[in-house]
Amino acid sequence: MSPESRPPEPGPQLRGFVAQLPFGLDPFQVRxxxxxxxxxxxxxxxxxxxxKTVVGEFAVHLALAAGRKCFYTTPIKALSNQKHLDLVRRYxxxxxGLxxxxxxxxxxxxVVVMTTEVLRNMLYADSPALQGLSHVVMDEVHxxxxRMRGAVWEEVILHLPEEVRLVSLSATVSNAEEFGGWIQTVRGDTTVVVDEHRPVPLSQHMMVGKRLFxxxxxxxxxxxxxxxxxRHIAHRREADRLTDWQPRGRNRGRQNRPSVNRGPSRPxxxxxxxxxxxxxxxxxxxxxxxxxxxxxxCLRAPLRLTNDEERARxxxxxxxxxxxxxxxxxxxxxxxxxxxxxxxGLAAHHAGMLPVFRHTVEELFTAGLVKAVFATETLALGINMPARTVVLERLVKYNGEQHAPLTPGEYTQLTGRAGRRGIDIEGHAVVLWHADDEASNPAEVAGLASTRTFPLKSxxxxxxxxxxxxxxxxxxxxARQLLERSFAQYQADRSVVGLVRGVERGERMLAEIAAELDPEMLEYARLRAEITARERAQSRASRLHRRRAADEALAELRRGDIITISQGRRGGLAVVLEPAQDSDDPRPxxxxxxxxxxxxxxxxxxGASARLGSMTLPKRVEHRQPRVxxxxxxxxxSAAVGLDVPSRRRGQDGERDVDPDLARLRDQLRRHRAHDAADRETQxxxxxxxxxxxxxxxxTRQKIAAATNSLARSFDKILELLTERGFVDRTGDTPKVTEDGRLLARIYSESDLLVAECLRQGVWEGLAPAELAAVVSAVQFESRGDGTGPQGLQIPTGGIRRTLADTRRLWAxxxxxxxRQRIAYSREPDDGFVAAIHQWASTGDLAxxxxxxxxxxxxxxxxxGDFVRWCRxxxxxxxxVRNAAPTPALRSAAKRAITDIRRGVVAVDAG
Structure with missing residues (x-):
């Protein structure tokens, strides 16, 4: 081992920290x-x-040893609660704190454990709690x-005081060096430690029927x-093919027998x-x-995974x-x-569960008392629930817009739960094979399991x-300078490097060609290119004009009209049996x-030829019958005899040039000195x-311009809009945040501007506490699926109805x-939770x-579970609102609404 690759010698603090641990450290943890x-x-x-979290805990140890503070941040409350319990047990x-x-x-x-949003808000408020802070741990920094909350991490990284040491813990990403390089540029000296070794090896399997391979x-x-x-899958496919084929008259009950290729049942x-x-x-x-x-x-099946002692616990x-x-x-x-x-020994685990139920499942599974959990992918986000085995039923999931295959990063994150350190010799990932699912083809699964490219993108x-x-x-x-230091701009600028090289390469090629080229021939070529572009534009316009004329003619046709089909292999005479139903896309x-x-x-x-005439049709025409x-x-x-039937070619000739500029350019081209040059076409x-x-x-230059300073330009557009609305005053030399702006600065919501406008314009004044809760829910709640049904049908009171209408007008x-400013749109208010939270705040009755x-x-x-989550x-x-509202009455209503909501199931197990 070279001196460079040898792990560094632990210092006195690290030696003291390791002495308290019941296990030794791996080389990457020591580094x-x-x-x-x-x-x-x-x-x-x-x-x-x-x-990885051992490194975060060592940061806590260093801060306490120095008489300083350490903040330990996580992306979700469940992780914060879990880490809080871990650190309380230790210190x-x-x-x-939490x-x-x-x-x-x-x-x-x-030592305070917190969600990352809490730390971001403390930094903006310049909280006194930041005094004495020496270390910040950012768990799950990837x-x-x-898309929704990722910006908070970068805000924290950019805003933390320079003297604070940052400990960033991430799942394996393929661009760790890029991410580390950015952190180094904005935070100073940063050591990047990448380790791809799993402490518990992972075996990959597929289950076909009830057999494991x-x-x-x-x-x-x-x-x-x-x-x-x-071989086994090929045999199963062949068996299924043979059982699908039955001689006529034999085994008539075949349709009731399941295919041998249907996946195994969950039990x-x-x-x-x-x-x-x-x-x-x-x-x-x-x-x-x-x-x-x-x-x-599983409950309907005779499946029991626990003994009497376990059931008692x-x-x-x-x-x-x-x-x-x-x-x-x-x-x-x-x-x-x-x-x-x-x-x-069976349980589900997902965000729709009541928190107390979900946390009970986590405790029992970690204790080895629950043996089989069916979970959504949210469980994979850092919650400490390792298992011996992870099973993937399907390799396709809904991503909010469509069903899409799992990415290699998602596959690795999910199967990363398999293998309990200190308990299992190896972990196991099992994918179920389905004959009807191409994504579960062994070659596809093998590609997912062996791919190691999952970059982190801001x-x-x-x-x-x-x-x-x-x-x-x-x-x-x-502020613009700070935005230009973000990871998003860092990545954009790195992409620009390649684009700039491409432009430089193009400029060299242009110089080489220009050295060999007659300037007059270049002018001649530009003229030809302009003529070609105009001809194409005119052709497109002519086609569009002809299409519109044809659509209008088709829409006017009536039953019995005789016409000429002038295009395609069905050309000739025709009679209209049914007129068009849709005037936008007429198809008689x-x-x-x-x-x-x-x-x-x-x-x-x-449509070039008009209707030739008409004929009488039977009342009912069975056009699908050959005889008819x-x-x-x-x-x-017979009806067309004597009618003036145009030839098929009439109407197909191109329209005459009517563009005088095009005629002028063609004349200019013919009179150009280069037109008669002997080597014209070569040149x-x-x-x-x-x-x-x-x-x-x-x-390429336009792409560079779009990427360069793109965040600063977005910032300028937002600043312009906030100035127009009176949140920022730019009348003096230095822009100043107004009183209304300071109100907006205290609102951390996806609908931040709408909330601030409602507060300062008094839209939410005069509401009872339960009514205020209902209206506030409309700017927070987001329906799953296709929406909340008809708007306004479930609104409990006139006060809520009027206030929601005013809120929606402000949003519009x-x-x-x-x-107008080309800024990303604010989310539309959603009335889907209004009736539910009004009922809860008024009665506390869950049903x-x-x-x-x-x-x-x-x-x-x-x-x-969803009800409790949205209430929170x-x-x-x-x-x-209670902290930012401009009037005592609104602050009082918000305070009372909080009390009325925080009860019953909403208050139980609030972690």
Whole structure:
């Protein structure tokens, strides 16, 4: 081993830290901790379960040893709660605090665990709590790629005081050096530590029917698919093909027999894993309803994964966790079926579950008492629930817009849960084979499992709140400089480097061609190019004109009209059987003299010839019958005798030139001195190559201009809009944030500008607390699926109805301004939670509140978990309204609304 590759020697603090651990450190952990003790920031990229958080805990150790503070940030509240418990066990409750927006525990402690948004808000507010801060841990920092919330990570990284050491912990990404290079440019000395070694090896399998096969030949020593797996699938396909074919008259019950290629049932999968000793297992099902249905299927089967002793321990945990739930709510919550699943070692896990249920599942699974969990992919986001085995039912999931194949990064993140450190010798990833699913083809699965390219891409963009806070803190000029230091701009600029090289290469080629080219020939080629462009434009305009004329003519045709089809192989006489139904895309039904019947469009009918005449048709024409078509075609030919039938070619000739500029350019070309040159075409080809390269260069320059300073330009547009609306005053030399602007600076919401406008214009004044909660929900809530049904039908009071209408009018004016400034649009208010939260704040009755959430009347109300989650998001925004509202009455209404919502299931297990 060379001196450069040898791990650094641990310093005294690291030696003392390791002495307290029940395990030794891996080389990558030693490298990262030693760099941290040397005063560097660190970026650690390692697989799930590799032990990255040890580096974060060493940062806590260093801060406490120096009498300083450490903030430990995570992307979601569940992770913050989990980390808080871990650190309390280690350092004691008096030295560790928690801040998650709706929870504040011991916030003045030297170690505070928090969501990243909380730290961002503290930085903008210049909170006194930042005094004495020496280290910040950013767990799951790869979350900055998240489309909705990723910008918060970059804001924190850019805003932290220079002296704070940053510890960034990320899942494995393929552009770690790029990300580390950016952190180094904005934070100073940063050590990048990348480790791709899994502490528990991962074996890849496929389950075909009830049989388990290795995915790779030799158990994973190569990336070649195991031939035994391929042979077995081929045999199953052949068996299915043979059973599909039955001689006529035999085995008439075949249609009732299932195909041998249908995937195994969920109880069969769990039973097979149990028999192979591969439990506990997490099965990823990319739908909440699918997770719940999987547990119900297993409960209907004779599947029991626990013994008497385990069931007694499960009962104790359930009773302790759920003691505060109202007995009257248990039926509504599906408590008894959920409890029965747990007692048999089975559970679902997804964001739609009641938090107390979800956290109980996490505790029981971690303790080895629940053996099979059916989960959505949210479980893969850092929650500490490792399993011996991970099962993927399908390799396609809905991404919010469409069903798309899993990416290699998603596959790695999901299967990263397999293999419990210190318990399992190896982890197991199992993909179920489905004959009807091309994505589960072994070659496709092998490609996913062996690919290691998942780059981290920034989603950073300035928002209204970010813009106002930046102007307030540092003024527009420094704000632009800060945006230009973002990872998003860093990545854009790196992409620009290649584009600039392309332009430079093009410029050299242009210089070489120009040296050999007669300048007059270049001018001649430009003239020819302009003529060609004008001819194409005129041709397009003529085609469009002819299409419009044909559409109009088709739309005017009536039953019995005789016409001429002038285009295509069906040309000749025709009679209209049915007129067009759609005037925008007219397609009348016709019969030709050659007995063809069908609908025609402007592609078939030029419309150049007018209607030739008409004929009488039977009341009912059965045009699909050959005899009817034959008789009608004969009648058509007879009716056309004596009519002036144009030839097929008439109307197909191109229109005469009517563009005087085009005629002038053609004349100019003929009179040009280069027109009669002996080597004209050879020279023109060189000139045309020059023009093509010049055109490509110009397009590349436009791409460079779009990428360069793109964030600063977005910032300027937002600043202009905020100035127009009076949030920023730019009358003096230095732009100043107004009183209204300071109100906006305290609103951290996706609808930040709309909320601020509603507050300052008094739109939300005069509402009762439950009404205010209902209106606030409309700017926070976002319906799943196709929307919330008809707007305004479920609005409980006139006050809410009027206020929502005023709120929507304000949104429409904001949307108009955004359209004019070409700024990303603010989200439209959504009334889908209005009735539900008004009912809850008014009565506290869960059953009626859930019923009120079924706004479309489809019988599909929100799940209890979703209901609680949206209540808590409304609580977050109400708390901001309470702090920012300009009048005592509105502040009082917000405070009372918070009290009325934070009760019952919403208050239980608030983590």
């Amino acid at each position: 990262a901790c030693a760099a941290l003790e040397s005063g560097h920031g660190v970026l650690v990229c390692a697989p799930t379960g590799a032990g 004691g409750a008096d030295r560790v 801040l998650t927006g709706d929870q504040s525990i011991n916030s003045d402690a030297p 979350f900055l790629a998240d 290795d995915l790779f030949e030799g158990g994973g020593q190569t990336t070649l698919v195991d031939p035994n797996l391929l 069969d999968v769990i039973a097979t894993l149990d028999a192979e000793g591969l439990l506990p297992a997490i099965t990823f099902v990319f739908s909440r309803a699918g997770c719940d249905a999987a547990v119900k299927q 499960i009962t104790e945990v359930i009773d302790r966790r759920c003691a505060d739930l109202a007995r009257s709510d248990l039926d509504v919550l599906g408590y008894y079926e959920w409890r029965e699943g747990l007692l048999r 989603s950073f963009a300035p928002s209204y709140n970010m813009t106002i806070n930046l102007v307030q803190q540092m003024g527009p000029e420094l 039904l016709i019969l030709t003299e050659h007995r063809w019947a069908g609908r025609i469009s402007s592609a078939d009918y030029s 078509r034959r008789d009608l075609a004969s009648a058509l030919r 023109v080809r060189a000139a045309e190559r020059y023009l093509r390269i010049d055109r490509d260069n110009e397009q 004016r904001i949307r108009s301004d955004e359209q 009626s509140s859930l019923a009120a959430s079924d706004v479309s009347g489809s019988g599909s109300p929100l799940s209890a 998001q409304v609580l977050d925004l109400l708390d901001q």
